[in-house]
Amino acid sequence: MLAMSELKEILPHAKARFVEKMSSHNDVSALLDSTPLTICNRSNAKAKHDSALVRCHAYDSGFSLQTWGEVIHGTAGSEVLLYQFRFSQPTELERTVWHEWGHLLSNKYIEAINDERLEYFKRREASNDRLYHENLPDDEREYQERLAFGTQLWCEFIADTICNIVADDEPHIIAWDIQEQMKQILLAAVSNTPIHIALLGHYCSMVLTNPTVVAHSEVDERFSIGLEFLPEETAKLVDKLLCLLADQLNEDQICKISKDRILDIGAVVNQIWDAIAESKYW
DSSP: OOOHHHHHHHHHHHHHHHHHHTTTSTTHHHHHHHSOEEEEOTTTHHHHHHHHHHHHTBOOOOOOTTOSEEEEEETTEEEEEEEGGGOSSHHHHHHHHHHHHHHHHHHHTSHHHHHHHHHHHHHHHHHTOTTTTTTSOHHHHHHHHHHHHHHHHHHHHHHHHHHHHHHOOOOOSOOHHHHHHHHHHHHHHHSSSSOOHHHHHHHHHHHHHOHHHHHHHHHOTTOOOSGGGSOHHHHHHHHHHHHHHHHHHTSSSTTOOOHHHHHHHHHHHHHHHHHHHHHTTO
């Protein structure tokens, strides 16, 4: 486990690199300076997590000692939590904090969507109806699902993508191991319902921004990203999702995503879910 003194030595360098690599976005340094970063040990992790929820007026999505880091985001602000006992190497700390700062930066551009989602949660809880979502009119239920799925996938995809951009690793000459990793992540994400949306976002980021995958894909059209292991319809939809995300990465400010694109991403996730469910009946 890295000592507290080691964390305090690594973090300023990690921050400087993040600010440099994400300089296409406005006020990155100010955003990091104004957001508290709390380091938790095993004995106080739950207490610090709960205190951050209160300070940020945030919705509690759960706590786990398996977490490396997280952003607590609520109506009163945001806070980054890092769990010291998870880190044994500097690179583990760097990649975790870059991922969490990626969440923080991307949240800045979807504040209105996050506020809308929070209002929906409040209405659902206030109803005391466990079937509140199922009883919504069809159009409203579909809209809420598209917004929820699109936001969830986007948030994990962009945080991983920002981490890859900041790390700026050299591609590996041998790619068999990462091909197998992509295959396993993809199958874990979309082989059954409910699909694992966060894993699907992680897979998409690997395909589009992992330097080894990108380098090998550019020089070898036969390079496998795992789609051939899926049913044909599911594979087509995952490819459609990758195209949507690739379009967003062509923007000057990749975090600046429109609500329409979030909804388009959510619609494809919904279609993947339906395709998997339908395949179970045949």
